[in-house]
Amino acid sequence: MDKQNIMPDTIANLEQVKQKNSANIYKVIEQYKPISRVEIAKISNLAPASVTKITRQLMESGLITEVELQVSTGGRRAISLAPNSDNINIIAIKLGQNLLSIAHYNLSGDKGLNKQITIPKKESCEMLTDFLIGEIAKFITQPTLINEKISAISLTISGLVNPKQGVVISTPTYPFDHFPLANEIEKAFNIPTFIGNHTRCLALAENYFGATKHCQDSILISVHHGVGSGVIIDNKVLLGKNCNIGEIGHIQANPLGKACYCGNIGCLETEVSDTAILNKVKEAISAGKKSAIESDNLNINAIYLAAANGDQLCQSITEQAANYLGKSIAILVNLLNPEKIILAGKIITAGDIFFDTVKAYIKSQTLPDFNNKLEVIGSELSSDITIAAFALIKQAIYEGNLLQRIKV
Ligand SMILES: [Zn+2]
Known part of the structure; x- marks a missing residue:
């Protein structure tokens, strides 16, 4: 018998369960906001104690907030929860053939500042990465953004990408060859960074907010x-x-x-x-x-x-x-x-x-x-060039791997 089947990696499994439960609770809060902990437990099928623990963690990291007091029929007050999406800032980027598009969104999907920059010819992926990091740095230090905490960066590109490892495998346009682009950006800013193939992320965006929502x-x-x-x-x-x-x-x-x-x-x-x-x-x-x-x-x-x-x-x-x-x-x-x-x-x-x-x-x-x-x-969304990268952040939230890393 396979050794893995006899001795499962219990810690990794527990961590996965924790991520999944957190993500499920976050999704319930996002969908039914404002919602009480009791209601969350009913909808998510999780024990009230787990809901209390997870919502406390989500509140501590600033992802959700207590919003109002509801008066129930019995006169007892229950505190409701809602996502803190308006106060979570992300940077969404499309690295196009000649054009770099950078935009600021909050997690509710409101688009703020955005900028398009022509990409000068770059001989190597290191030079292109330096250019990219330089433009991101300029963008996030503009007066309206300099005092905002940026919780995540995401970038979409045409070509073959490994989003799990943050690696650009190859593109028809740039000389990337299994290049750890997400890691390079993450190191430069110390902000969780995600990359994905543009078309697949656009399909995801349509699924979350557009033509294939239902x-x-x-x-x-x-x-x-x-x-x-x-x-x-x-x-x-x-x-x-x-x-x-x-x-x-x-x-x-x-x-x-x-x-x-x-x-x-x-x-x-x-x-x-x-x-x-x-x-x-x-x-x-x-x-x-x-x-x-x-x-x-x-x-x-x-x-x-x-x-x-x-x-x-x-x-x-x-x-x-x-x-x-x-x-x-x-x-x-x-x-x-x-x-x-x-x-x-x-x-x-x-x-x-x-x-x-x-x-x-x-x-x-x-x-x-x-x-x-x-x-x-x-397509309902393809005119918004950075929405695909925004969807990638939403996916990271819904799957739980970003939820654990955001601190607002
Ligand atoms: Zn071909």
Whole structure:
């Protein structure tokens, strides 16, 4: 028999139970605020003594607060509890292809100061990390933030990430190679730091606050410089042992397509990303194809707008992209049977021509029982670039590992 089964790591298990119970109580308080300890015990199915102990710890670290006195029917007074979210500050960051976005939120989700900075070319990940740390330092020492305690920092990035270890495995844009980015930031500021893949964190954000809030299983597909997805099953983002599930960008869409940096030919990413679409329209116009958009005003927003307004060239290229995407999404639907598909990225501004094509493909290539109930809709949150990183902090709170580390 496995040694681990005979002698379980009792201390680690107890710690996990403690974290889980704290997180459950915090979630109950957040959902039912203001709520008495008696009610918390009823809803969470925990013993009143445990509730008293855990809520005392949560109060000591400043995560919850006593808010008011309720007069019960018997005339006895019960003290209610509520999250102290407005007073907990976090910094949410998106490290984009050329742009660094930094924002301040409180834990209630109110966004405060935010800033976007163009990223100058950096030769090494150490140089990029120094730049990043320098910009975070400037941001948190601004007059409105300098006196605030920052409880956590989170950062999202495109590419392969191990959020459990805080490591960037690789990205198409930057020279990270299994680089402990979260640890470097945490060391610089002595603030708990989390990192995650941007698309998977956006899927999580939609699940907490957006289009999939009341839905258990969903898949978000994001089309930007690349193509990625985030799979939510049972209200949790799928990560697995290797931490990266949903890299649909390297599914082959066109065997006769262009070479991808991954070594494959005609990947979804080389066929339908914003860059691919922009290049296809440029090439078609250079080859003499007619379009209403001026060749000196060629950008991705103009292309999708022209497609929405009936420009034939832009429509046919967008439609082809939607075909490729629809085919890959159909595979995901057959595999995972989600309740909703969320599409994110500028491509959704092409409107019906895009959505109708994707939906038609899904309908023709998936089980009727799956597609009859499936909703295919646009992202509600992708315009807020840092909301994905904010969701990562919420996840850390709900899973308990940040709850233990916050001191307000
Ligand atoms: Zn590829």
